[in-house]
Amino acid sequence: MSFKAQLKVIDGIKKDKPDYFMLYLNAFINEIERANKKYETAREYDRDTLTKLIWTGVKTISVSEQTNDEKVLLESRLPLLTFINGLMALLTPKEFEKIFPIDKEFNGDKWGMKDYYYTRRYIEEFGENRVIGDEIEEYLWEYQNHTIRFYMVKTLKIMSNIRRLETGKGIMEEFLEEQGVPTYTMHEDLDNKQYIENNQTGEISEVKKPRPRYLRVVKNENKKIML
Template identity: 40%
Template sequence: MKISFYIRMLGNASRLAIKQEQNGETIKLDTLKKMILSGVRIVNAKSDNEGSKTLTQDHQFIASIKFLISTLTPAEFQNIFPITKEYDGEKYGIKDYYTTKKYISEIGENAEIGDNIFEFLWEYHNWEICNFVVNELTAISELRKLNGKRGLAEEFFEDHGLPTYILSEANGKQFLTNNITGDTLLVKKPKPKYLSIVHGGKSS
């Protein structure tokens, strides 16, 4: 579905939540679920944007959705975004259905997620939620760059003594610049396999 569908869903659910609060009611669980579902899908559907104002707004929007998620229990959250039924995480050293269930059992399936929100989303195995977390980290990283700081990936690698590189192009050639040493390397593109070397007019 298009992003406009989820924007309308979020708008309707938000107005309903405001009305419920004005009537002295607690926001109903169904309303919260609609706000969270639409919010996550809006974040994941948005294309890349430029400019600190937009990035700041994106980050603030993501933070508001995370706050709503934090008011739920893992059991309630699973009704919105079920755990992906993939079971071979141990084989590849990644999270899967089993690691997610184990983590949830540790914090309590029926306990409010609360302050565990960052770790909960990080440990939760659902591809929509994985994309949501990646989009949050991307927004934070790009904001840091716009403020003259290193991106999250650059900071991590460089703080561990691992070089990162900037790809640039000049005169039809591509160069990689080491962000630690400043050394520049010419990118040599491999010869396509379907081309053969010609010697004296004959292909080899």
């Protein structure tokens, strides 16, 4: 007795990607509303409230996507960033590490990068039971944790985009120009050809893409043929 399987391909059900920004933002707003009913100022927050607000606030910024460069929208993020940084400034490094553990990366010396040992030495010199306070921005840049890293990158991007809308140049562009390093802008025409423009001199150069290794030139009497 033979058996023949009858198989049929059907389309799977596509699931919408979760909007993590809205999820974290809503959680952050809910925590703020609960805290406002219980406390007059942020300095009165208990450690559990402080931890929840810092975690949801940092995650809100770190997963945010900036697709709109309107100045009003960008500037609306500044009070939020100031508030979140102010909350983190109330912590000691020991308390901060409980929320954002140091990344377990140990080969930083080999590559000339910050790692677990670098952060640990920094905390020891800073004082693990000392309130971070006004040194919060420096502390965040020195601290090695992937969530904090995303948070700081997004913060810098917000500030840079605001600067670009005001002056026509972002923070990094201004820094590179001060160092005498030219910057370039990539353009693409209607024929999908790419070219770059030197932002300092206005010089334009065509982008020449490298030929794939699997292609070789075969010479003909009249023309070259790519195989």
